[in-house]
Amino acid sequence: MISLAGRDILHGWGKYMLTGVGLGLLIGVTLSMAGVYRGMVDDAQALLDNSQADLWVVQKDTLGPYAEPSNLAEDSERPIQAMRGVAQAAGVTYLTMQIAHGDEDVRVMVVGAEMGAPGLPGQPTHLVAGRHIVRGHYEAVADVKSGFAIGDRVKVRRNFYTIVGLTSRMVSSGGDPMLFLSLKDAQAAQFQKDSDAILRQRARIAASPQLNPPGNPAVSQAVNAVQSENNNVNAVLVTLSPNAQPDEVAAAIRRWQRLTVYTRAQMEEILVDKLIANSARQIAMFLVILSIVSAAIVAFIIYTMTIGKIREIAVLKLIGTRDRTIAWMILQQALGLGLIGFVVGKIAASLWAPFFPKYVLLLPADSIRGFFAVMLICTLASVLAIQAALKVDPAEAIGG
Amino acid sequence: MSRRGWTMAAVLVPLLVLFAWVAFRSGPLASTNVTVAQVETRRIAPAMFGIGTVEARYTQKVGPTAAGRVTMVAVDVGDMVKAGQLLAQIDPIDLDQRIDAAAGGTARSAALEQAAAALIADATARVALARSQAERTEQLKKSGWVTNALVDQRRQELAAAQAGLVAAQANRGAAAMDSSRLGAERAALVEQRSNLRLVAPHAGLVVRRAVEPGTTVVAGQSVVEIIDPAQLWINARFDQTQSAGLAAGLPVRIALRSRPDAPISGTIERVEPMADALTEEVLAKARFTVTGTLPSIGELAEVTVALPAGAATLAVPNAAVHRVDGATGVWVIRDGDLDFVTVKLGVQDLGGWVQVLAGLAAGDRIVVHSAKALKASSRFSIVDALP
Numbered sequence: 174m175i176s177l178a179g180r181d182i183l184h185g186w187g188k189y190m191l192t193g194v195g196l197g198l199l200i201g202v203t204l205s206m207a208g209v210y211r212g213m214v215d216d217a218q219a220l221l222d223n224s225q226a227d228l229w230v231v232q233k234d235t236l237g238p239y240a241e242p243s244n245l246a247e248d249s250e251r252p253i254q255a256m257r258g259v260a261q262a263a264g265v266t267y268l269t270m271q272i273a274h275g276d277e278d279v280r281v282m283v284v285g286a287e288m289g290a291p292g293l294p295g296q297p298t299h300l301v302a303g304r305h306i307v308r309g310h311y312e313a314v315a316d317v318k319s320g321f322a323i324g325d326r327v328k329v330r331r332n333f334y335t336i337v338g339l340t341s342r343m344v345s346s347g348g349d350p351m352l353f354l355s356l357k358d359a360q361a362a363q364f365q366k367d368s369d370a371i372l373r374q375r376a377r378i379a380a381s382p383q384l385n386p387p388g389n390p391a392v393s394q395a396v397n398a399v400q401s402e403n404n405n406v407n408a409v410l411v412t413l414s415p416n417a418q419p420d421e422v423a424a425a426i427r428r429w430q431r432l433t434v435y436t437r438a439q440m441e442e443i444l445v446d447k448l449i450a451n452s453a454r455q456i457a458m459f460l461v462i463l464s465i466v467s468a469a470i471v472a473f474i475i476y477t478m479t480i481g482k483i484r485e486i487a488v489l490k491l492i493g494t495r496d497r498t499i500a501w502m503i504l505q506q507a508l509g510l511g512l513i514g515f516v517v518g519k520i521a522a523s524l525w526a527p528f529f530p531k532y533v534l535l536l537p538a539d540s541i542r543g544f545f546a547v548m549l550i551c552t553l554a555s556v557l558a559i560q561a562a563l564k565v566d567p568a569e570a571i572g573g
Numbered sequence: 574m575s576r577r578g579w580t581m582a583a584v585l586v587p588l589l590v591l592f593a594w595v596a597f598r599s600g601p602l603a604s605t606n607v608t609v610a611q612v613e614t615r616r617i618a619p620a621m622f623g624i625g626t627v628e629a630r631y632t633q634k635v636g637p638t639a640a641g642r643v644t645m646v647a648v649d650v651g652d653m654v655k656a657g658q659l660l661a662q663i664d665p666i667d668l669d670q671r672i673d674a675a676a677g678g679t680a681r682s683a684a685l686e687q688a689a690a691a692l693i694a695d696a697t698a699r700v701a702l703a704r705s706q707a708e709r710t711e712q713l714k715k716s717g718w719v720t721n722a723l724v725d726q727r728r729q730e731l732a733a734a735q736a737g738l739v740a741a742q743a744n745r746g747a748a749a750m751d752s753s754r755l756g757a758e759r760a761a762l763v764e765q766r767s768n769l770r771l772v773a774p775h776a777g778l779v780v781r782r783a784v785e786p787g788t789t790v791v792a793g794q795s796v797v798e799i800i801d802p803a804q805l806w807i808n809a810r811f812d813q814t815q816s817a818g819l820a821a822g823l824p825v826r827i828a829l830r831s832r833p834d835a836p837i838s839g840t841i842e843r844v845e846p847m848a849d850a851l852t853e854e855v856l857a858k859a860r861f862t863v864t865g866t867l868p869s870i871g872e873l874a875e876v877t878v879a880l881p882a883g884a885a886t887l888a889v890p891n892a893a894v895h896r897v898d899g900a901t902g903v904w905v906i907r908d909g910d911l912d913f914v915t916v917k918l919g920v921q922d923l924g925g926w927v928q929v930l931a932g933l934a935a936g937d938r939i940v941v942h943s944a945k946a947l948k949a950s951s952r953f954s955i956v957d958a959l960p
Contacts, residue, residue, distance in 0.1 A: 184582060222946070225896070248851070259901055289814035291927075292896025298946040300892040301959040304925030307891070308622035310813040315960050337925070338892060341622070341944055341960060349780070357812075357852075388791050404851060415899060516592045523595035535599070 178505035192474060193510050199470060200547060203463045204522040205529075207539050210456045212532035213416070217444035225294045226410035227419055229435045230426060236265050238407035239346055239440075242446045245432065247360075250409045256343060256425055258417030263287040264406030265295040266359045269349055272327055279319050281352040282345035283329060283408075285359020294410035297353055303338030309355055314338040329354070330362045346448050348531040356406070364403035369440035374400060381532045391410025403493075410468070464546070471514075471547075472554030475507045479558035486562050487570035500559045504552065511551035515544050576641055604952035606944045606959055609906060612889055612937040617928045618882035619920040621819060625809030625859070627829070627872045629780070629802075634795030635771050636664045642789045643796060650782050654773040660797045663769040668762060675759035675862065682752035689745035696738035703727070703734035725806050753918075770808040771796055778802045779871060802867055806842055810854040817920075818880050819844050825859045830873040841878065883920070887929040891921060891940045904940040911940070911949055 182189050213402070220239065229238070230245075230253060237243020250262040266285035271278040286295030288306045296305070297314050303323045306312045313334040317323040318341075325336045334354060343351040354362065366374070378384045378393050378400075385393040413422055423434040435443065477488075489499060519540055526533040597603065607814070639662035648660050707727040714718045781798035784790055807827055811819060821844060827837045839861030846857045859876050868874075893903045901916040914937075919928030933939070940947065941957050 183577070190584060289812070291894040292899075292901055299895070299943050301942050301944055303892065305891045305894075307921060307925055309815060309921050310622065310624050339960070369954060375863050390794065402789070412899065516588060520588070520591050523599045526599070537596070540596075 177304070178509070179503065181485075182506060182509065189506075190513065192294045192478070193220075193513030194517050196471060196474065196510060196514035198521055199467050199516030200514050200543070201521030201525075202518075203460070203467050204518055204540065204543055205533060206456065206460045206463055207525065207543070208522060208526055208533040209529070209531070209535055210453060211534040213348075213449055213453055213456065213541065214445055215534045216532055217449055218441065219342050219344055220346050220444065221440055223298055223343050223351075224410055225296070225298060225412065227413045227437060228411035228423055228426070229410040229440055230411060230430070231261075231407070231433050231435070233431060233433050236349065236432060236443055236447065237354060238265070240443050242411075243407050244405045245407075245409065247356075247406050248406045249430070249432065250406075252430060253411060253426060256422065256429070257356055258413055258422040258425070258515045259411055260414040260417075261294060261412045262409050263295055264356060264408075265410050266356065266363050266405075266407045267345075268359070268363045269345060269347070270329070270362075272329055272352070274320055274325075274327070279321075280349045281315070281319055282349045283409040284351050284353050285358055285363070286353060286354040288355045289400045294412050297338070297340040297343055297351075299340060300338045303336070305338055306353065306355055307337075310358055311335060312355070313354040316343045316352070317341050318344065319350035319352065324545050327352070329358075330365060331367070332358070332361070332529055334358070342532075344532070346444050348515075360403050360405065363407075364405060365401075371401065376472045380466055395461050412517045468550040468554070471507075471511070471550050471555060475503075475510065475551065475554045476558045476561065478506070479503055479562055483562070483565055484570060487565050487567050490565065490567040495562050499562055503559050504555045505564055507551040507555035507558070508548060511547045515547045518543075518547075575592060584910045585846065585944045589668070603949060604947050604954045605942045606956045607947070607953045608942040608957065608959055609938050609955055610890060610893070610941045611931065612644060612887050612933045612935055612939060614885050614935050615926065616882040616885045617888055617920055617922050617926055619818065619880045620923045621811050621815055621880070622923065623809040623811035623854075623876045623877040623878070624874055625807040625874055627686075627805060627868050627874055628808045629800035629870055630804035630806050631775070631777075631801045632780075633774055633777065633799045635660055635797045635799065635894070636793055636795040637771065637790060638768060638792055640668075640791050641769065641779075643784055643786050646782060646787055646796065647783070648779045648782070648797060650779055652779045654779060654799060656773055656776050658773045659770055660773055660779075660799075661771040663771070665766055665769050668766050668769070672759060672762045672766065673753060678755040679752060679759060682748060682755050686745060686752055688799055689741065689748045692741040693738065693745055696734065696741040699734040700731070700738050703731040707731045723736075731786075767905055773799055775799065775801065778867075792875055800870065802863070805861065805863055805868070805870075806873050807839070807859040807861065809857050809859050809874075810849070810852070811822035811857065811876075811878075813848065813855055816855040818930060819855060819857060819878060823880065825861075825863055826877045826879070827859060828875040828877075829868050831868065877923070883928075886919070887933055887935055888926045889916075889929055889933070889939060890941050891925045891927045893939050894918065894927060895947075904943075905933070905938065906938045911947060911953065 220503045230249070231237035234244035234525045235243045247264050250264050254262040264287060266283075268283045269280065270283060271280050273279075284295065285291050288296065289310070300314070301317060303314070306314060311332060311334050313336050314325065315327075315336050317339050321327060321339070323336055323339060326333045327336065328334075329352070337541050339560065340351075340353075343353075345351065375397055380394050384396045411422070411426075413419060419436045423436050426432060426434045443486060486499060522535055526535060621861070622856075643661055644664045645662040646660070647662075648654055654660065659902070666781065676926075703959050707730070710719055710724050710727040714721070714724050774883060777799040778801075779797055780800050783797065790796060821841050823841045825839050825841060827839050829837070837860045842858040842860040847857040894901060895903065897913050900913075900915045901918065902913050905912045905914045914932050916932030917930040919930045921927040940953075943953070944959055945951075947953070
């Protein structure tokens with residue numbers, strides 16, 4: 174038995190292919206949109222993965238350190254370190270800022286992590302080039318997305334830092350590349366004021382009779398010293414010993430250290446459901462509309478394709494072809510169109526994904542889901558066309 | 574095959590190949606690019622990196638010992654001064670008059686002393702007269718020419734004269750004591766007067782002129798600060814985790830913030846016995862000799878301490894070290910598979926090479942850089958360089 178659909182496609186295969194490619198580009202856009210959404214969620218998850226932490230200890234009653242500002246004393250990690258179930262605890266600071274790169278500005282998230290031993294929470298998990306920070310000061314590891322190269326010198330606040338290593342996929346929840354510094358440098362960057370501000374502050378203190386009492390010049394010096402101290406961190410990252418239960422350790426820290434603690438699941442909820450909720454929902458809404466529009470366009474294409482062949486279908490009916498055969502032919506053509514569209518769409522989405530400014534994650538599961546969705550839409554769309562085809566009067570073949 | 578068939582194949586086959594390529598070469602299914610290195614044997618010269626500020630080893634804060642008003646400041650910042658040179662003067666107020674008064678008092682007490690001496694002479698003469706009269710009366714008594722009453726009277730006169738002499742001598746002693754007290758008081762006032770002259774205790778450079786004439790200063794407040802410019806050092810701070818082996822006598826390289834490309838060599842003078850518990854840093858002093866212009870006191874400096882290189886041991890780049898499930902180790906490639914090997918690490922140098930004490934053998938192929946964090950099941954392909 175010859176394939177009726179195949180014959181028909183071969184008859185005008187160029188037109189058929191071009192229709193498929195057009196459809197494919199539309200599917201590619203839809204897949205990319207799904208990838209944008211997944212990338213957004215993945216950015217948030219990457220932030221959590223890269224911190225290598227099981228628990229986040231933050232300032233009491235804040236959603237820190239990513240969703241809200243949080244500040245706590247650096248030494249609060251020590252009592253935490255002594256608690257049962259805690260393997261490591263390390264302070265970390267996060268600060269998003271613009272830094273100069275040549276003539277342009279790059280938006281980066283400056284991460285201050287303890288560099289005492291390899292693999293402490295907060296350090297970059299892997300490098301794509303160079304080495305980890307060795308000196309306690311003035312060295313930095315940057316994400317490749319920032320555009321920095323090894324040996325570059327970047328200025329953060331008052332000091333210059335040499336890039337000694339590059340990493341990848343180390344981004345903030347907003348997709349900004351990270352710049353790792355040693356904790357002390359990052360504390361300086363975060364809490365140190367610029368020279369003008371310090372000068373003005375000194376002048377203010379000197380002018381205040383309470384802070385600069387006559388006859389006791391040591392008081393204002395002490396006040397100045399107190400004000401320029403910076404020993405705060407934004408969070409303490411905690412890793413657990415192998416058999417510890419995150420919730421139990423978190424409850425113990427909450428109870429005895431009087432600090433707010435988040436487990437990985439809670440942190441994910443904060444990042445995904447609170448921090449990126451609106452933008453993610455925006456993308457999701459757009460994805461839904463795009464899917465509906467794509468489905469409608471597929472339906473119209475198949476319908477017009479069938480209507481364009483209405484005379485041939487009438488001839489088929491005239492020579493006694495069964496309705497089932499005609500319906501099967503239209504369905505086959507619709508599915509073929511969907512298949513070509515999907516293949517082209519997947520290729521297109523994969524090819525243009527790296528050029529997006531933010532991460533686009535095309536999950537294989539999404540592609541498979543997309544494939545079945547396309548096939549379902551094509552099937553539903555062909556129903557309309559089949560109905561029209563079956564209603565046609567065989568007389569049209571000769572009458573016109 | 575027909576021409577149409579060929580054309581179709583020419584379109585469909587590349588499309589399918591491209592599809593297969595994007596499905597397996599991009600996205601989560603793609604293999605991870607890694608760079609590899611071999612475990613090397615090398616001598617690790619560990620080094621420490623600290624930062625500090627330029628400080629003068631000796632700083633003299635010259636100020637008054639009692640509150641007073643500054644009448645004159647003789648030197649300005651940047652002046653070189655000699656030991657004993659006048660730096661500033663505190664207003665003596667009434668001190669000169671008090672010295673004058675004390676001088677008057679001393680002269681008066683000298684006159685009193687003289688008067689007391691005259692009185693002694695007078696008393697001595699009276700005693701001699703009374704004694705000779707008493708003796709004569711005693712002899713006349715033996716002959717019976719005088720009465721007993723007269724003898725008693727003469728004896729009483731002698732005793733009174735002797736008492737008068739003792740009193741006059743005591744008076745002179747008191748006058749002498751008074752004179753020396755007033756002399757000492759005057760000397761004290763003169764000393765105080767000289768204390769109001771602020772002089773340089775050492776030769777050095779004036780770095781601070783804290784007050785101007787007319788200012789009232791409290792006891793202990795510094796008016797002028799002097800340093801010894803030949804004795805500068807860096808008050809350096811080293812992270813405690815990286816300070817093992819820091820000791821006095823080690824050579825250091827000092828890079829001043831104002832001239833980062835012209836490092837100065839120096840030595841660790843001492844490691845402070847007290848560390849900073851709050852900042853978790855060890856403090857040390859690095860001495861250096863100044864050549865050319867004097868660096869600013871308080872200028873930031875980077876101090877690099879190079880420890881002598883140890884014996885050759887196994888070493889890996891620190892980028893290869895990872896922490897997986899609480900264990901520190903490296904990814905070793907064995908028979909084309911990834912294997913996480915736990916290692917024991919030693920010291921590390923400033924080039925990022927870290928000593929391996931146990932866990933690896935020379936020649937093991939290890940993953941240094943990877944495009945993603947690796948798992949034991951990760952598919953990987955080896956490349957020369959990333960990204």
